[in-house]
Amino acid sequence: MSQPDHRFRLLAPLGDGAMGEVWKAEELRTGKHRALKFVPVHLLRDSAALARLEAEADRLAELHHPSIVKTLGWRRGPEGYPFIVMACLEGETLRSRLLREQRLDLETALAVLRPVAAALDHAHGQGVIHRDVKPENIMLGPDGRVTLVDFGLSDPLKRSSGLGQASDKDASGTVGYMPPEAFVGGGGAHHRKRDIYALAVVLYECLSGELPFDGPLLAIRPAELFPGCPEGLRDGAWAALKQGLHRERTARPGTAVALLESVAAGQRAVVKPRLPAVVSVHGWGAGQVRQLQRETAAGLGSEMAFQDRLRDGSVGPEMMVIPAGTFLIGSPEDEAGRDSDERQHEVTIARPFALASCALAFGWYDRFCAATGREKPDDRGWGRGERPAINVSWWDAVAFCEWLSVETGQVYRLPTEAEWEYACRAGTVTAFWWGNDIHPGLANYDGNHTYRNGRKGEYRRKTVPVRSFEANPWGLYQMHGNVWEWTGSAWDASYGGTEQDYLSKNNANYQEAPRVLRGGSWDDFPRRVRSANRGRNAPGGRDNGRGFRLARSF
Numbered sequence: 001m002s003q004p005d006h007r008f009r010l011l012a013p014l015g016d017g018a019m020g021e022v023w024k025a026e027e028l029r030t031g032k033h034r035a036l037k038f039v040p041v042h043l044l045r046d047s048a049a050l051a052r053l054e055a056e057a058d059r060l061a062e063l064h065h066p067s068i069v070k071t072l073g074w075r076r077g078p079e080g081y082p083f084i085v086m087a088c089l090e091g092e093t094l095r096s097r098l099l100r101e102q103r104l105d106l107e108t109a110l111a112v113l114r115p116v117a118a119a120l121d122h123a124h125g126q127g128v129i130h131r132d133v134k135p136e137n138i139m140l141g142p143d144g145r146v147t148l149v150d151f152g153l154s155d156p157l158k159r160s161s162g163l164g165q166a167s168d169k170d171a172s173g174t175v176g177y178m179p180p181e182a183f184v185g186g187g188g189a190h191h192r193k194r195d196i197y198a199l200a201v202v203l204y205e206c207l208s209g210e211l212p213f214d215g216p217l218l219a220i221r222p223a224e225l226f227p228g229c230p231e232g233l234r235d236g237a238w239a240a241l242k243q244g245l246h247r248e249r250t251a252r253p254g255t256a257v258a259l260l261e262s263v264a265a266g267q268r269a270v271v272k273p274r275l276p277a278v279v280s281v282h283g284w285g286a287g288q289v290r291q292l293q294r295e296t297a298a299g300l301g302s303e304m305a306f307q308d309r310l311r312d313g314s315v316g317p318e319m320m321v322i323p324a325g326t327f328l329i330g331s332p333e334d335e336a337g338r339d340s341d342e343r344q345h346e347v348t349i350a351r352p353f354a355l356a357s358c359a360l361a362f363g364w365y366d367r368f369c370a371a372t373g374r375e376k377p378d379d380r381g382w383g384r385g386e387r388p389a390i391n392v393s394w395w396d397a398v399a400f401c402e403w404l405s406v407e408t409g410q411v412y413r414l415p416t417e418a419e420w421e422y423a424c425r426a427g428t429v430t431a432f433w434w435g436n437d438i439h440p441g442l443a444n445y446d447g448n449h450t451y452r453n454g455r456k457g458e459y460r461r462k463t464v465p466v467r468s469f470e471a472n473p474w475g476l477y478q479m480h481g482n483v484w485e486w487t488g489s490a491w492d493a494s495y496g497g498t499e500q501d502y503l504s505k506n507n508a509n510y511q512e513a514p515r516v517l518r519g520g521s522w523d524d525f526p527r528r529v530r531s532a533n534r535g536r537n538a539p540g541g542r543d544n545g546r547g548f549r550l551a552r553s554f
Contacts, residue, residue, distance in 0.1 A: 008036060008085075024088055033088040034072070063126060067119035069139070069149040089149065091142050094202075095135035102209050106233065106267060109206040110260055112138070115146040117199060117256035121435050124192040124255070125455060132173045133198035135205065176211045177201045180221070180247050193249045196256050200244025203263070207233060212245055223247040236266030240427065243473060254434035254442070254470050262473060265327075265427040305357065305475065308408040308552075316408055317364055319354040319552055320475045322423050329421050329499065330532050335431055336452050337527025341493045341534055347418045347500060354552040355415055355423045358388075358466035358477040359485060360400065365389035368400050380544050386465040388483045388547040394515045394539035397486045397548035404550070414488035415551035417499040417516045417534075424479040424518070424531050426472045431530045432480055433472040443469060443481035443529055444522045451526035463522050463544075480529040483547035484517040491516050491536040514538055521545030 008025040014035060021038045063071070072085040094112065098104075104112070116138055120130060130137075132150060139147040173182060179197035204212045207230035213221060226245065229238040240262040246252050253259040307315035330344035362384035369376045377391035392400075394414075401412040415423070430436045431451075432443075440447035440457030444464050447457040463482055471477045488502040491514040503510060514536040520529030523545050527533065537546070 008034065010036070035069075035086040035088040037084045037086065038082075063123055063128060065119050065122045066145070067115040067147055068123065069147050086149075089139045089141060089147055091140050093136050094138040094140060094206075097140060098135055098206065098209070103230075104206045106207060106237065106263075109203055110264055112140070112146055112206070113199065113203055114257075114260055116148050116202075117260050119148045120192075120195050120199065120256040121437065122453065124195070125437060125439060125453065129192055130195050130198075132177070133195050133202060134174050134177045135202060138202070173198070176213070179249065181249055191249060193252045196244055196252050196259055197246075197249075199256050200241060200252075200259060203241060203260070204230065204245065207231075221247060234267050236268075236427075237263045238266070240266040240473075250470070253473055257430060257435040258428050258433060258473070261429050262427045265429060306354070308410050310404075310407040316404060317360065317550060318357045319550065320357050322349075322353050322355050322419070322474060324349050324352050325422070327422050327425060327427075328429065329418055330495065331431070331530070335530070335532070336436075337431075337530065338532065339534070341495070342532045343495045344532075345495060347422070349419060349422050352554060353415075353419060354554070355419070355476060356550040357471070357475055359483055359547045359549050360389050360397075361386050361466050362389045365392065365400065368403050372399075372403060374399075377542070378544075380462070382462045386467065387463050388466050390463065390483060390544045390547055391542045392486075392547060393542045394486050394537075396542075400548075401550065411553040413502065413551050413553065414486055414548060416502055417487045417489035417518065419551060420485065420487050420518045420549075421531060423474060423476055424472070426474040426476070428473075428531075431532070433531065434470075438480075438526045438529070441469075443478065445481040445520060445524050445526055445529050446522075449525045454526065460522060479519055480531070481520050481524070482522055483519070484521050484535055484545055485519045486546070486548040487516045487518055488551075489516045490514065512538070517546065 007028050009028060011024045011026055011033070014022040014024050023036045023038065025034050025036045026032070027034050069089065070087040072087065075083055075085060116133070120133070123130065130148065133148070137148060137150045139149055141147065173194075177198040179194045181191075182194055201212060204227070208227075212227040223246070225247075226242050233241070240259070243262065244252055244259045253262060305318055305320055307318055309315055326346060326348045328344050329347045331338040331342040332344055335342075362379060363386065366376055366384060368374070374396075377389065377396075379387065379390065397414060401414060404412045424433060426433055428434075432438055434442060437452050437454040438445075439454045440459070444460055447459040450456055466482070467477045468482070469478060472479055490498045490501070490503045490507070490509065492498040499516070503513065503515070507513070515538075517535035517537060518533075520533060520535075528535075
């Protein structure tokens with residue numbers, strides 16, 4: 001336990017509540033102003049509670065990010081009262097600004113909250129959850145700097161104070177900003193997506209001037225219940241924001257940055273006409289399409305999954321409807337690890353199409369081999385079933401598509417390079433669909449190496465099942481890593497237009513032209529699994545890091 005500290009002179013209270021008082025103080029030795037958070041008096045006799053709080057303060061002191069308030073240490077005053085020392089910030093809270101201005105336009109709100117999102121993703125990467133994201137905890141400095149404060153401290157205090165219980169149910173936080181799972185218990189109560197939910201609530205409040213849900217509705221609201229769309233928000237942006245407010249934790253974006261960039265992309269997007277209503281909510285309908293009760297993060301219509309029926313009456317691989325739209329293919333010049341062949345330019349996907357929810361698994365490829373008398377490819381002893389089919393050439397992948405087309409009466413093919421990146425990004429503009437950093441808990445790649453601020457981790461040295469990790473906002477699993485995926489496009493280093501074309505059999509280079517692969521593999525450095533990264537190989541090439549993903553035309 002820290003020794004009594006005589007180094008501070010209290011100047012003025014900054015705030016107080018059930019979780020303790022915060023004072024502005026002068027550090028006598030340096031003359032600098034600090035913020036001191038004092039532990040409630042009733043915890044002074046609870047040594048276990050103080051130990052938990054001290055450990056939490058030590059963890060926060062290790063967070064180094066320009067938009068996270070700096071925690072400087074844990075001390076005790078002359079009378080024995082414990083307190084936490086933090087940097088003292090000048091300016092006003094976002095709450096004060098909202099009280100003055102009532103609401104913000106989307107551009108202004110995003111400018112304020114982007115630093116907050118970056119701070120959250122950084123902390124989540126270090127295993128720290130904020131638990132109380134709200135306008136009162138967002139400081140706006142006079143120099144324009146945005147800082148997230150009160151990071152993670154309320155949880156150990158509430159648990160020790162009797163206001164919360166040390167269980168899967170998490171009562172810490174502020175009602176109105178807490179997700180449904182925090183009220184009803186379950187492992188998600190301590191998940192990073194509770195912060196992503198709270199950030200979506202703050203954005204909604206900035207745009208509308210009010211909270212999206214009343215307290216009693218939070219734990220019981222149906223998944224399809226949402227408030228009205230804030231004025232001025234386009235359909236795409238609104239659908240993306242609703243994804244962040246989703247009742248189901250797994251349906252929310254994977255990172256805070258992805259949430260905000262999806263909203264921004266949805267506001268920019270030109271929404272194309274949607275497909276005819278060929279879905280059936282209450283069972284299978286035309287084309288064996290079923291409506292999933294969630295919406296795409298880029299906000300371009302309802303996310304739909306379907307399975308075409310084969311001639312024997314069984315259903316085919318799960319396919320996701322991908323809406324038409326315009327996006328930027330390639331990477332910006334300042335993206336870490338980019339290659340010279342990633343020239344960023346605008347591409348329009350003129351018609352909706354479908355893309356398989358995951359890379360084709362061995363279970364399906366082995367069925368194809370049995371039906372056509374082909375030799376099954378080697379799995380290296382890693383397993384078949386739900387692991388991705390590997391050691392397949394471009395010709396093998398095309399042959400599978402032709403077989404499935406005959407079986408279903410539909411047009412199956414490989415995606416073009418542009419379609420692949422468009423679907424991978426799902427409305428995002430970051431290096432990966434979840435943000436700009438990566439660690440092995442998000443994808444299967446060589447975890448011995450890092451990218452930007454990401455951390456090292458497990459290098460699995462083989463493939464994993466095709467639905468491992470979270471799906472992207474359009475319901476697509478493992479667009480990053482695990483196996484390279486063949487596309488139907490010919491390689492062009494200059495991005496001269498072939499990225500939008502499917503290489504035709506009538507093309508003079510059909511037999512020999514290198515084909516584009518996307519996504520990276522289990523054996524690649526993290527920069528190679530970025531959304532914009534490109535690979536190429538001769539169409540006859542096979543190896544244990546190469547597979548494919550189906551596309552389907554409408």
